[in-house]
Amino acid sequence: MAEIVLEAVTKRFPDGSVAVKDVDLAIADGEFVILVGPSGCGKSTTLNMIAGLEDITEGTLRIDDRVVNDLAPKERDIAMVFQSYALYPHMSVRENMGFPLRLAKVDKATVDRKVEEAARVLDLTGFLDRKPAHLSGGQRQRVAMGRAIVRDPKAFLMDEPLSNLDAKLRVQMRTQISRLQRSLGTTTVYVTHDQVEAMTLGDRVVVMRQGVIQQVGTPTELYDMPRNLFVAGFIGSPAMNFVNASLSGGLLRTPLGDLPLDDRMRRALERRDAPREVILGLRPEAFEDASLARGTGGPVVTATVDVLESLGSDAYVYFGAEGGPATSAELEELATDSGRRDTGAAAQIVARLDAATRAREGAPVELRVDLGKAHVFDPSTGVNLT
Numbered sequence: 546m547a548e549i550v551l552e553a554v555t556k557r558f559p560d561g562s563v564a565v566k567d568v569d570l571a572i573a574d575g576e577f578v579i580l581v582g583p584s585g586c587g588k589s590t591t592l593n594m595i596a597g598l599e600d601i602t603e604g605t606l607r608i609d610d611r612v613v614n615d616l617a618p619k620e621r622d623i624a625m626v627f628q629s630y631a632l633y634p635h636m637s638v639r640e641n642m643g644f645p646l647r648l649a650k651v652d653k654a655t656v657d658r659k660v661e662e663a664a665r666v667l668d669l670t671g672f673l674d675r676k677p678a679h680l681s682g683g684q685r686q687r688v689a690m691g692r693a694i695v696r697d698p699k700a701f702l703m704d705e706p707l708s709n710l711d712a713k714l715r716v717q718m719r720t721q722i723s724r725l726q727r728s729l730g731t732t733t734v735y736v737t738h739d740q741v742e743a744m745t746l747g748d749r750v751v752v753m754r755q756g757v758i759q760q761v762g763t764p765t766e767l768y769d770m771p772r773n774l775f776v777a778g779f780i781g782s783p784a785m786n787f788v789n790a791s792l793s794g795g796l797l798r799t800p801l802g803d804l805p806l807d808d809r810m811r812r813a814l815e816r817r818d819a820p821r822e823v824i825l826g827l828r829p830e831a832f833e834d835a836s837l838a839r840g841t842g843g844p845v846v847t848a849t850v851d852v853l854e855s856l857g858s859d860a861y862v863y864f865g866a867e868g869g870p871a872t873s874a875e876l877e878e879l880a881t882d883s884g885r886r887d888t889g890a891a892a893q894i895v896a897r898l899d900a901a902t903r904a905r906e907g908a909p910v911e912l913r914v915d916l917g918k919a920h921v922f923d924p925s926t927g928v929n930l931t
């Protein structure tokens with residue numbers, strides 16, 4: 546097992562583009578860390594540098610206190626699982642899984658034992674003599690995992706290992722990977738662009754944007770205390786709602802209505818250097834149906850329901866906010882990233898209400914806003930001021 550430490554790591558490609566900028570990250574022994582962010586943010590490049598598949602331009606990579614910048618991939622004792630699985634089509638499952646061990650000249654009895662052990666863990670025992678072409682996507686994925694496991698490496702590196710699977714299988718495999726990682730206790734770095742995968746799998750999540758780490762934290766920390774607009778908009782589904790707001794006479798004037806500042810917001814916003822024009826961020830669950838009156842207090846705003854979606858457990862209410870969408874570079878980037886079209890760049894607000902809500906499409910509904918869950922951002926820097 547291994548501790549993996551990146552210190553001021555930068556990757557510059559020969560064409561001059563900088564894919565990863567000054568990344569500091571310490572991954573503890575046994576930890577499951579997820580690198581997440583939109584396409585092109587540098588996740589795979591970071592993983593490839595840890596694997597030794599890409600050179601490090603500047604900075605230091607240590608595995609277990611040893612600088613490994615110049616060590617060949619096979620000397621790093623790390624196993625990589627790719628999106629494509631990279632199975633050999635002419636080999637059986639047994640041969641595919643045993644391949645790295647045979648390459649390392651491990652004796653046949655040990656190879657057989659390790660392959661059979663891994664097959665048991667991965668539920669592949671009945672498939673050991675099949676060729677990859679005769680397996681389902683999920684089974685192939687498990688063979689790729691098995692090939693990594695048999696080596697008993699110091700760490701697993703996984704690059705979008707579930708992205709070729711359909712949605713249902715992805716959820717199943719997610720649970721399986723999570724269980725497997727915990728039972729093996731092997732340090733794992735996992736790349737995905739899917740924030741739901743990131744939030745459900747990892748001990749800690751690293752959010753990247755344009756080669757730069759935006760925030761590192763547990764899923765709960767990222768969700769409850771996003772450091773900036775980008776993290777706030779990227780993490781959470783449906784995404785956080787954003788509206789322009791201005792500070793005036795102890796009130797936050799917003800397209801939803803005027804909201805009084807609570808103590809926490811006052812401390813953040815009544816500093817001399819705080820901006821007067823801000824972006825207010827409210828997660829869907831920061832609203833509740835005021836008529837159900839379970840609330841913790843907070844101002845009530847009135848909205849006309851455009852669309853009501855009942856999910857049984859709760860209900861999503863969509864309504865428009867006058868004044869248009871909040872604008873900032875981060876929000877534009879989130880809106881154009883294909884995976885995240887439902888961000889606050891639209892002027893539509895979504896509230897998650899109790900399933901018992903009496904809200905009806907086309908009718909007004911009174912919503913209580915929990916200001917304790919509100920975030921206020923500086924539109925020019927994106928920084929969360931609250």
Ligand code: ATP
Nearest residue numbers: 558560562564583584585586587588589590591738
């Ligand atoms: P995706 O989710 O699309 O795989 P990513 O976050 O993994 O994206 P990387 O593959 O790490 O992103 O790429 C980061 C940036 O580096 C991108 O802008 C990409 O175009 C660029 N890049 C990657 N490989 C090279 C290369 N060999 N030469 C030049 N630029 C590259």
